[in-house]
Amino acid sequence: MFRFLIACLLAATVSGCAGSQRPQADQSEIASRSYRDPGPSTLTLYTMINTRTGSGAHTSLMISGSERVIFDPAGSFRADVVPIRNDVLYGITPNVERAYRSSHARESHYARIQTIEVTPQQAEVALQLAKQMGPVAGAFCTNSTSQLLQQVPGFRQINTTFYPVNLSEQFADLPGVQTAEYRENDDADLQTGLAFNNARLNQLEAVSTQ
Template identity: 80%
Template sequence: MLRILIACLLVATVAGCAGSNRPQADQAEIVSRSYSDPGPSTLTLYTMINTRTGSGAHTSLMIGASERVIFDPAGSFRADVVPLRNDVLYGITPAVERAYRSSHARESHYARIQTLIVTPQQAEIAYQLAKQSGPVSSAFCANSTARLLQQVPGFEQIDVTFSPVKLSDQFGQITGVVTQEYRENDDADLQKGLAANNALLNQLDAGSSQ
């Protein structure tokens, strides 16, 4: 476990599992950006994986409950139109979700995306747990996500781990999980992807307000 933790710390700043120094949104901003997906309640596990080594770089969890959010522990994602409190990203519209996966998928990493339809009660418990988690320390992305899932009824079998890939493998064994891979071949610099998608979201937001 110690070796996994050290490895996570070494790649944190370039892979997406970094410290949480992001500005905090107020409640009015969160409410104004809130988005509820019309489909079924879901849990979607994101695992960012190094294309060369196959090692996991970051873990996050999109929760489709009474509103759709992403629990992004110690994450690097920033966008002007996406409110953040602690490590929860709010207002996860389809456009924001595309920007999130696109920002992480690049020449050096791809996103493994695993979606499971759950009951509204399961989704709401996960949502409340995410809001209560508080900011997560660097390299604890998989650990904190596993601990959250373990508290949701029906997910008690999840073992706590520091390894994003090991958590993904566990999640993938659950009946009903649909797995896909999302890849892009743009610049390996995460910050360039974040900046490009932030600009795109701002453009879309400006267009919708006209």
Template identity: 85%
Template structure:
């Protein structure tokens, strides 16, 4: 187990799975930015994978139900227009979702994106579990996501693991999961990607306000 944690920490350091503590939004900020997607209720598992070794580097879960959020345990993503409480990112509009995947996809990593349609009840359970999870310790992104999924009816077969790709493989075996990949070839610097997408989101936000 110690070797597993050490391996996760090494991978997470490269991918941004042990980012510094993020600023905490208050409830008024969250309410102002809340977004509900008009489509069906879904769960979307993101797995950030090294283009060089094929090993997993980060895991997160987008939950689309009564509102759309991303459970981003021990993640590094932050943007001025995205309120964060513990490890939940709020206000996940289509623009924010694109910025999230774009920030992680770069020369050294790509995003495996797996989506499954669920009932509104399943989505609401996942949403409440994410909000109740509290801040997650570095390198426990996959472990905490697996434990959340285990508690959602219909996903009890998910086994706890520290390895992002192993969780992705399990998730992909569930009937109805649609898997895609998202790749970019820009700078390997995660912080550069975060800064660029933050600026883009700010521009889009300003345009919408005019």
């Protein structure tokens, strides 16, 4: 088990599941950025996968209900217009969601995106669980996401796992899941993608406030 955890930590360090310290947004900032998608309530599992080896690198969960957030445990995503508290990203507008997936998809990794429609009650349970999780330690992104999911009614069959692809496969077995892949062939460095998409979001913000 010790060797396994060391391997996870090493993999996480180079892939974006490294458990770095994030700024803690205050409630007024979170409230000002809150976004509710007009569509049905959904849960969307993101699995970042190495294009060469097929191994999973990071797991996160977008929850769309009374508001839309991304539970990004031990993640690396940062953007000036996205408040973060305890590994929950707030204000996930369509532009922010595109920036999120674009930041992770690059020459070395692609994003597998799996979405399932849920009831508003299921989404609210997931939302509250995400807010209560607290900062997640490095290499525990999939473990914490699988623990969250198995507490949502209708998802009890999800088993706790450390492996992103294993969780993705479990999620795929749920009835009604829609799966897509998102790929880009830009720089393999995650930080380059984060910086580019942060700048793009800032530009969009400037245009929208003019």
